[in-house]
Amino acid sequence: MKKSLPMFREPEASGGCGGGSCDSDGHEDHDEGRRDFLRMAAGAAAVGVAATATGCGGEKPDYEELLQKHYRVMTDDEKKRVFARLEAKTKALTGVTVHISDPQPLEGVHYAYALNLSHCNGNRRCVEACARENNLPNDPEMRYIRVIELDNGSQHLEKGTVHYAPEKVPQKGKFYLPVQCHQCDNPPCVRACPTKATWKEPDGIVVVDYNWCIGCRYCQAACPYHARRFNWVAPSIEPDRVNPNQGYLSNRIRPVGVVEKCTFCLHRTRNGRYPACYEVCPTGARKFGNLADPQSEVRKIVENKRVWILKEELGTEPRFFYFYG
Amino acid sequence: MSAKRFHRSAEGRTWVGKCSLLGALLLGACHPHAPGEKEHSEGPPGPTPVVSVTIEPRTPMLPAYPCSGCHADRQPHPEKYVLKEFHEVRNHEFQHGEDKFWCYQCHSVKNIDKLVTATGELVSFDEAFLLCTGCHGDKLKDWRAGMHGLLMGNWNGDKRKKSCPACHDPHDPRYPSLKPEKPPAASKGLKAF
Numbered sequence: 001m002k003k004s005l006p007m008f009r010e011p012e013a014s015g016g017c018g019g020g021s022c023d024s025d026g027h028e029d030h031d032e033g034r035r036d037f038l039r040m041a042a043g044a045a046a047v048g049v050a051a052t053a054t055g056c057g058g059e060k061p062d063y064e065e066l067l068q069k070h071y072r073v074m075t076d077d078e079k080k081r082v083f084a085r086l087e088a089k090t091k092a093l094t095g096v097t098v099h100i101s102d103p104q105p106l107e108g109v110h111y112a113y114a115l116n117l118s119h120c121n122g123n124r125r126c127v128e129a130c131a132r133e134n135n136l137p138n139d140p141e142m143r144y145i146r147v148i149e150l151d152n153g154s155q156h157l158e159k160g161t162v163h164y165a166p167e168k169v170p171q172k173g174k175f176y177l178p179v180q181c182h183q184c185d186n187p188p189c190v191r192a193c194p195t196k197a198t199w200k201e202p203d204g205i206v207v208v209d210y211n212w213c214i215g216c217r218y219c220q221a222a223c224p225y226h227a228r229r230f231n232w233v234a235p236s237i238e239p240d241r242v243n244p245n246q247g248y249l250s251n252r253i254r255p256v257g258v259v260e261k262c263t264f265c266l267h268r269t270r271n272g273r274y275p276a277c278y279e280v281c282p283t284g285a286r287k288f289g290n291l292a293d294p295q296s297e298v299r300k301i302v303e304n305k306r307v308w309i310l311k312e313e314l315g316t317e318p319r320f321f322y323f324y325g
Numbered sequence: 326m327s328a329k330r331f332h333r334s335a336e337g338r339t340w341v342g343k344c345s346l347l348g349a350l351l352l353g354a355c356h357p358h359a360p361g362e363k364e365h366s367e368g369p370p371g372p373t374p375v376v377s378v379t380i381e382p383r384t385p386m387l388p389a390y391p392c393s394g395c396h397a398d399r400q401p402h403p404e405k406y407v408l409k410e411f412h413e414v415r416n417h418e419f420q421h422g423e424d425k426f427w428c429y430q431c432h433s434v435k436n437i438d439k440l441v442t443a444t445g446e447l448v449s450f451d452e453a454f455l456l457c458t459g460c461h462g463d464k465l466k467d468w469r470a471g472m473h474g475l476l477m478g479n480w481n482g483d484k485r486k487k488s489c490p491a492c493h494d495p496h497d498p499r500y501p502s503l504k505p506e507k508p509p510a511a512s513k514g515l516k517a518f
Binding site: 106119123124128140169170272279293295300 | 475492507508509
């Protein structure tokens with residue numbers, strides 16, 4: 001029998017940032033100071049403050065989590081401890097032994113995606129494969145990829161629908177536009193974040209430190225592609241759907257009250273594999289690779305095909321190209 | 326465009342140049358390749374310096390291959406007629422070339438286990454792409470470059486490529502319709518977008 005389990009309820013989801021004064025640019029001393037101060041203030045008073053600030057009333061706060069640093073200032077040892085703690089927590093909650101890794105950006109690699117709209121037939125295999133790979137919950141349903149059905153010759157997104165459900169696709173007179181995070185070079189979501197919990201990695205992937213996010217959802221409002229998702233409730237996921245190969249910045253199971261998004265499956269792509277949506281696509285519409293490599297498929301497409309980007313006028317400079325042919 | 330931004334990076338350019346040179350020295354010139362063999366590209370930059378692309382052989386996917394198993398003692402019918410056994414389905418499910426085609430446009434009369442190109446060369450079923458692209462030449466360029474078709478494996482390492490018939494049934498090449506996965510749950514109180 002399938003059983004849904006409640007996922008993490010982490011106190012720092014609403015109070016972990018310490019009032020927006022966090023600095024993610026490597027000010028270790030400053031952060032140490034904050035940590036020491038909090039340590040000193042620990043005790044009965046801190047219990048009350050933490051419980052009140054985080055709104056976690058009756059739950060026992062986890063001080064390791066409460067005092068966890070921003071991902072970018074953590075040392076390797078600190079990361080190890082954090083990953084071990086998260087793995088143990090996942091084990092306790094789901095019964096599944098998972099491995100949380102932290103693959104680093106590869107030097108000289110700039111990921112890009114290209115999608116052939118002549119080939120995409122709107123079958124949504126990518127949507128479901130992405131959900132499986134990234135531990136996305138079914139209740140409430142969360143999906144990173146939306147496939148918009150549009151009339152041929154039109155790009156009026158408001159007139160399209162994601163709720164199409166015919167027996168067979170493609171339907172005559174329609175085309176299908178899958179939209180996911182475009183990993184913009186000029187990402188409005190990153191600028192909108194007041195706590196620097198989201199940033200652009202050197203390989204072009206926009207990531208979120210789920211333990212630093214305060215859940216203000218400014219990034220979600222800033223994204224013109226509707227690519228970010230918010231965990232309104234503690235997500236539940238069936239144990240048999242848990243993907244044990246997890247990345248700290250990508251598909252580990254997220255706590256309630258934080259924003260998440262597509263990361264081009266960085267736990268796969270930084271290890272040389274293709275993203276899950278790419279591998280499952282039966283039509284060959286999806287192309288992925290290193291834009292800095294002149295021999296890569298995406299580079300050849302960008303150089304030789306008539307590529308276009310969604311909402312170009314906004315100047316977001318996406319790493320996600322659409323083309324026909 | 327993003328691609329142009331990379332060109333501006335002096336560091337990237339030098340690195341790309343070095344790798345190309347290294348690749349050229351290591352590999353020499355590219356040569357035509359047979360399916361199942363490995364085709365080396367010209368030393369792309371990336372964490373893995375040498376990328377090989379394997380074309381998946383087609384014959385293991387054909388349940389009735391070799392064709393000579395049945396056809397060895399049968400006379401070929403070079404003229405069109407209504408098929409009576411085994412291939413009857415092709416009588417009404419053949420959707421290629423607007424009724425101008427007959428079996429021996431592509432299958433060889435001389436050797437039924439081979440295909441024949443428009444110029445009369447015999448090619449194996451594993452090399453069907455050589456036959457298809459006799460007419461669809463633009464696709465050959467895209468397919469060789471990885472811009473068309475399915476490419477599996479690693480984006481920076483060894484890749485496996487599928488030949489044309491893996492997706493396009495040569496007798497009815499249009500990609501088949503599929504049943505879509507379920508639509509997303511409707512957002513409460515919001516109109517669908």
